[in-house]
Amino acid sequence: MRAKASSPDKGDSGGMGKQQPNRLPRGGRIDRSQPLTFHFNNRACQGYAGDTLASALLANGIDVIGRSFKYHRPRGIMGSGMEEPNAIIQVGVGADTVPNLRATEVALYDGLTASTVRGWPGLDFDLLAINDFCHRLLSAGFYYKTFMRPGALWKWYERCLRKASGLGVSPQLPDPDRYTHRNAHCDVLVVGAGPAGLMAALAAAKSGARVIIADEQSEFGGSLLYSAARVAGNSADEWLGKALTALADCPEVVLLPCSTVFGYYDYNFLTILERCRDRPAEPRQGLSPSPPEREGSKRQGEIRQRLWRVRAKRVILATGAIERPLVFPNNDRPGVMLASAVSHYIHRYGVCPGRRGLIFANNDSACQAALDLAAAGAAVAAVVDCRAAGPGAIADAVEQAGIDVFRGHVITGVTGRKRVRSVQVTPVSADGKTLNGASKTIACDLVAMSGGWSPAVHLHSQAGGGIAWSEAHACFIPDKPGQDNVSVGAGNGSFALDACLAEGQQVGLDAARQCGFEPVPFSTPKTVSATVNPLQPLWRTPALQSPERSPKQFLDYQNDTTVTDVRLAVREGFQNVEHVKRYTALGFGTDQGKLGNINGMAALAECLDKPIAEVGTTTFRPPYTPVAFGACAGMDVGQLYEPVRKTPLHDWHEAAGAEFEVVGQWLRPWYFPRAGEDRLPLPLTKKAGARGAETGGEGGDRRKPFATLSLAAQAPGEASAREDLPEAVARECLAARNSLAIMDASTLGKIEVQGLDAVAFLERIYTHNVAGMKIGRCAYGIMLGEDGMLMDDGVMARLGERHFYLTTTTGGAAGVLHWLEQWLQTEWPELKVYLTSVTERWATIALVGPNSRKLLQGLNGDIAFDQADFPFMSVRSGVLAGFAVQVFRVSFSGELAFEINVESDEALALWRKLMEAGGQYDITPYGTETMHVLRAEKGFVIVGQDTDGSVSPVDLGMNWLLTEDKDYLGKRSLARPDCRRADRKQWVGLLSEDGTTVLPEGTQLVEANTPGGRPPRLPLAALLEGSRLVGKPGRARGRARPIPMVGHVTSSYYSACLGHPIALALVSAGRARKGDHIHAALSDGRYVKVKIVSPIFYDPKGERQHV
Amino acid sequence: MLLIKCPWCGTRDESEFSYGGEADIARPATPDTLTDAEWADYLFMRKNPRGLHREQWVHAHGCRRWFVLERDTVTYRFSATREPG
Amino acid sequence: MSEVSQKRHALASFPGWQGAGAQAAPGVQLEISPYLGYLNLRGDPGDERFLQTIHAALGQPLPLVANTFTKALIPQEIAQGHLSIFWLGPDEWLLVAEPGIEKALAGRLRENLAGQCHSLTDLTGAQVLLRLSGDHARDALAEGCTLDLHPKVFKTGQCAQTTLAKASILIALTDDLPVFDVIVRRSFAGYAALWLQHSGADL
Amino acid sequence: MNKQKYSIFALLRNAVSYNENWRQAWRSPEPKKKYDVIIVGGGGHGLATAYYLAREHGIRNVAVLEKGWIGGGNTGRNTTIVRSNYLWTEAALLYEKSLKLWEGLSQELNYNVMFSQRGVYNLGHSLQDMRDIERRVGANRLNGIDAEVVTPGQIKAAIPIINISPKARYPISGASLQRRGGVARHDAVAWGFARAADALGVDIIQQCEVTGLNRQADRVTGVETSRGRITADKIGVVVAGHASVLAAMAGLRFPLESHPLQAYVSEPLKPILDTVVMSNGVHGYISQSDKGELVIGAGVDAYTGYGQRGSFHTIEHAMQAIIELFPLFSRVRMLRQWGGIVDVSPDACPIIGKTPVQGLYFNCGWGTGGFKATPGSGWVFAHTIARDNPHELNAAFGLERFTSGALIDEHGAAAVAH
16 A cells, blocks of 8 residues: 555555565564554554564655644654654554654554644645745744734634644543652663763673663664674674673673663762663563552553663763754755664665665765665665765765765755655855856655764753864764763764774773772774765755745754744844744754754854854753653652551541541541431521522632531532531530540640750740649640741640650641751750650540540549549559550640540550440540531630731730740740731631621631721622633723731631531731621622620630539 | 762762751840841841852751751752751 | 550551561562561760660660661560661661560660660650562662662661651661561551552562 | 834735844843943843833833843743732732733733733642632732632533542642633743833843942942943842842842742643643642643752752652642653742742842842732832832832831741641
8 A cells, every 4th residue: 555645756666565665675673573563644554573663654655744833844754763853643542642752762563553743634635734835924933923912812813823733632541551760879870872882881891880771772782773884893783782792791780771861960860761661572570469449540560661760970971963954945855864864764674765865965974875775775866965075985885886976066956745856956165155056956755864963962961061062073062071971972072983982991991990990991892984074064055045035944843943034033133042942943842953953053153153152052951852741750649649647546437437637648537427417507608509609600618617628528519518517527516515525636746855954945945934844744835936926836744854745736747846856956956855756656545525534534544533633734644444545634625635645556446445435425536627616616726727827926815825034936036016016917706797607717807997887899800700801901900999808717617516606817906806896708799797706715714624 | 869968877869858048047145135137137138149058958867967068059069068066 | 465455557457468468579578567666765875874874784785887777685684585776866776676575675774774864765656667578679669769779788787767759767678688677657657568569569 | 213013914014025124123232331220130020120110210221231141041931820819918919910911911012922811720639728718819809809719620620631539649629710810921021021121222231240239338339240340320130049149249138048940841732721720739830831832830949059950859749749630641741841040038929129228129039929920020120210119019028027027928828737
């Protein structure tokens, strides 16, 4: 079958009827015993194991692989590796699809499906090719100059632009594949396994160094894979085999094919992407039992990609060089290829990419393509060389093969749209600047071009190394390295094979020495090399007309950046190379300018009439080639995204059917719904729900304490379930108030403080009087940041003269210990104090309610629980029901309560015992929600909910905790003018006037300052929220004065034991305003009148906890 | 990716450490005697130099010891290690 | 003893936990160690008296070389069994012994150290020990641990506090096989074990 | 200055003449000896300041000194998110002023800055997140700024590809939505302001590094530059990450720390994400550019640094966060990664105003919030310089607040314990 895309003039050429018209009868490193079938744009094609998608497409005679980004010009394969700008394709279907792969980098496998990423409606017939004809309208940066009026239409313009943009299609399903990371350390990391890299690795490894050598290709060898040279008396291929065997025999060597070193970070940290699944199947022994199931659970078996995170003592960059295209009219036509790519396809894949080839070059290397084509049985129309002298010694071989060599000629034109038909060749002056003489037309279907070579200095540059211009080779070469790295071979501007081998060996030995190994020298393989004529820079073939009036001369193929674009940019004042790049999109394609940048800079240099060196290069950023997000994320996704911390009692809670709340990394029981238990309707929330409908949303959900986290239990969007409050919470609250309730408080941070200076240390941290505490007593303590704002709070217990025990908030645990250690070590190292976290040593069980003491007294043990022996705010250690425990008589609920610390491993047993013994009191387990309600009824603060880092203890009414006659962290800040302002926001209680409204937590509060005590109307803009009116440019928006806010609601609940809602809030000068009425501004624009009251709603005298 | 030398545990990956900001900012002995400006200077003002910077680090996931390093904020190179105090 | 019957292991409900241990892959064995006793000891290594007191009490000296641990028999008169002492920092050590023994050890230490500046904290139940062994144990760890675990660099007898993915761990090489002991905080144990199960799965 | 009007007609006209007649977007003049005002820093903020000085205050003898190329700093290194839904009134009104300017900017500058109001979602992942969102949205509305609270269901409806599964590690509990928020074309902002300022007579001088600030007693007299001494009575410094360095030249210390901030883009994709999604909870910020690239912001690196590069694990964490929110992006590939330098203040709010040195004004401390503020920042800074007195919109953002304690704690409201 012929490719529809391929040009008719090849119709009767040998390929007719053959599956792979361009496949050579023999040769190549493919496995012809393994034919593979694949589909390209739904057309079935054949290839062989060892092919890349690109080589297979060429073999099948498919010329047009894609369309360019801007002009939608038909494009064919230009290169043979990561430099490929044109053959960008979508591979795979469903969850397996990957966008924007380069056909030249995709290892062929049976059943592979690939499709073109651009072109509408299709690849062959692309309507958007119209852009090619009105290209002058689409000059560089045209979009900055139009689509501005009318402003409202921009949205529409943009939608069209976006439709036309983009390359491949994102997968629509979660990634079923798995990725891992591998941290690795080595003495020497060698990047690139070409001749130089292999020699370097050999030299270092033979000397005993730990070596990692990585190459992006599936086979090691680099240029040796398609070189006609002879090395040490062998063919390149034979020598390669021997070298690899020798390397594999060395101890401490890691060989990484299919592995791209894509990032070079500080301290010789390099990242390598290993494409495990691209590698020829090498089944891994024994896979594990399937990892536990989870949502979108991952496939078993071999991982797709592994990201290596390497720390190397020494890095050897043998990254090779990238061949440069030449810039001439229509130099983008399918059939125009890099000369090296032609040789590559012939030697490595047994594919001849053309029937009648023509070579166009400014250096000798391209002549190899001529010889290879001839050897492959293709006709070679001519070798066109811009140099007056033409090629060196190799020219003889070329001419012996009967090939015309046009010295001092350039290509000035190309015919053929979907495939090169012929080229126009014209004599050029010695300096290559002017045409002199008549043109002739030469028929050909393949142009193998070479503008010289650019060393791949990307990693060297990423490492912070400088770059210098080499006049000799007309390219940028590595200058001073930025870290412990060195460049060799073609990557260092040494293009001759013998030089590569020698350099490689030398740096390998040096590296071994630098890493402390005794270098083991060995003889350098000799190579045969012919004399070479020096390259003559040719950045743009001269034309009869100005570039503006000639056919397009492409610099950046993928982004369609032409010489004209660069000239326009300069004309408009964009003269810095970075500006030119950004204005013309030069180098912003998925190839990151690997082919285009240097020619672009040359074009810029020409416009500015400066040497290229002065134009300077642009910075190279990671990654060298694109890297899958999944590979960077590694295993840390889904259930392994972050640790899930569970308390020792978690399993019990789960069995009891608890709803859980996510608190930092912890999972805490939120409440314990019972079978058949309903949810209590809340009057207001019904209205809220209705209002939600009004504004077409469920904003109403947000206005209840249970709004958000019920998500943990319910499917998203089930608003109805959130229009009320769980009966369970009401039941739990009443149980705690009336009889007995039990809670798992194990997540509390716990710290032991021991040492001679424990008191002195704690005095400086906490605001209360620590020295005055008696052994066996507890105190509520707060710590401030140096800015005077409340940082954390908890209970401090004095276990001994120099032994204290502190609790912190769940979220604050790590931070507080960090904070204490910092002060102790950096500010007061003279203090003899030791801090140890015991958070996980103890599980903490809170027993709350009038019957809590009775329960404990009913259990056998050696602790006396009666009021006289065990008063409020004290601690006892002993045995309880056979368990060693610490019991704290503290209360976060205002009830008679005890907090019991028991060794984590024994927590479940004790909990069960308490549940069993508590049966007679109908003991009720409760979660964080009830805990919040109970403490709110008592006006106890929750750091982080009632405070936000801008709230001082004075604002909270905690002056009684601030000791005058000592200094402590943050004290001085409290004396700053702003902290003493009378109108600071102070913590108060709120009661809704209607007695039913549970205010949404976070609700803003405003004065009732308009006539009739009604609040002002919301500003226009807020009511028009989101409507286009608001967004419309030029129109007066949000004219209404902002409404001053006097505070906001920090906590809000329905109190079952009080029978009405309660709220806590920060209100400007609030404490002095008890009894005043203000308004809560609900987000639907309605206001709820509220009264400012004391934050203590229940048992204000605090008698219940003292009984 | 920095490589940091903990004076106790040796050289470890950056991810084991936490950054503690500018070093040598001594807490005033008698804060009460300071003017608001002097206090603000201690509290907020920083050198934040482009170049050598003496800074605090803690081996958070290691020995939990704090120490002071000198680092070039452009090259990210460390030049000296010493214990706190 | 009530403990044994009363105790519940932190990973009792860990998927793949068969009491004795769980296998990650043929190349990697993951074992979840049963209960152990843990003590955290702080004190001044510059204080000869402190060091001698400890040595006398435990029958083995505190490891003073960074990132090392010692393991020896506990003096008969205290209890039967072994005691491992891990260096955690310039003035901090972790004592690990068979369950129950830690109480006797703590008692002895408190007696002998009375009046000396130190801190001794029982951390039993606060931590879990995971044992990773097998040819690919190093690779499995290397997927989430940035230490260089090469046998020439990290030798038997060495330990280090570091991170495994997003958990802090204390890792020690207890045998050349290799056998790695990974001590992790209780509430991170499930995460760490699951993580090792996954990382082992590819090897 | 002969300003060439941009329009579809101009494009047509020039197309006919082979695009050979386009004029310079701005001149590249030699620096004069003296200017009325010198703006140090040719980023978006500096250029905007110069533009508004000329446009609003008639001060046209102005030079913008840029050590590299204009727009080459944070202007060209950010994730281009524009929004004004800040918690505290002072901040909200400043950013809202900016947003309003954005809304007419393309027309104002006759340069398409591609400001695209595709909406900004700030996700919440916990009860406390939602409390904070309710609080912020309420404050926004009272300040006349459009804001909504949306449920996971509504988020899913608007962004079908997002993962709202309750089984996620940090399930999405809801979000705030500002529909007027969006993204803009970062380069165009710098170029547009430069072209417009140039047309009003402002000299834009690139490759001109300021090496010293000259002062007589307690007032500035000019600057030393790599291209010689230039005098001026008033100097506005707006150099983002390098503010402390310039401050040091004037013998000042600022409450600033400069940190690396990294971002990355994917390869271009067909339209898949039509809005902006931000999550402080898991630290991911993502939108899709008009070219099709996913533009993703990572967290700030912990250490200070002027290297315009950060650590790789910061990128890894950002990737993990994005995959948590959008599991289908796992196979999409990162194309380019880079870093900027953000100067962070203790209250995560900018410092815009006078300094102890007369005639010396600073505009810095924008942290990660700078790009969205570009026009507003320039507008108030121009006012502050022209009148030698802050505008009411930036009155609260002076250095004094650090002495009085009147901080505007934007992150205080977000970074909290539980």
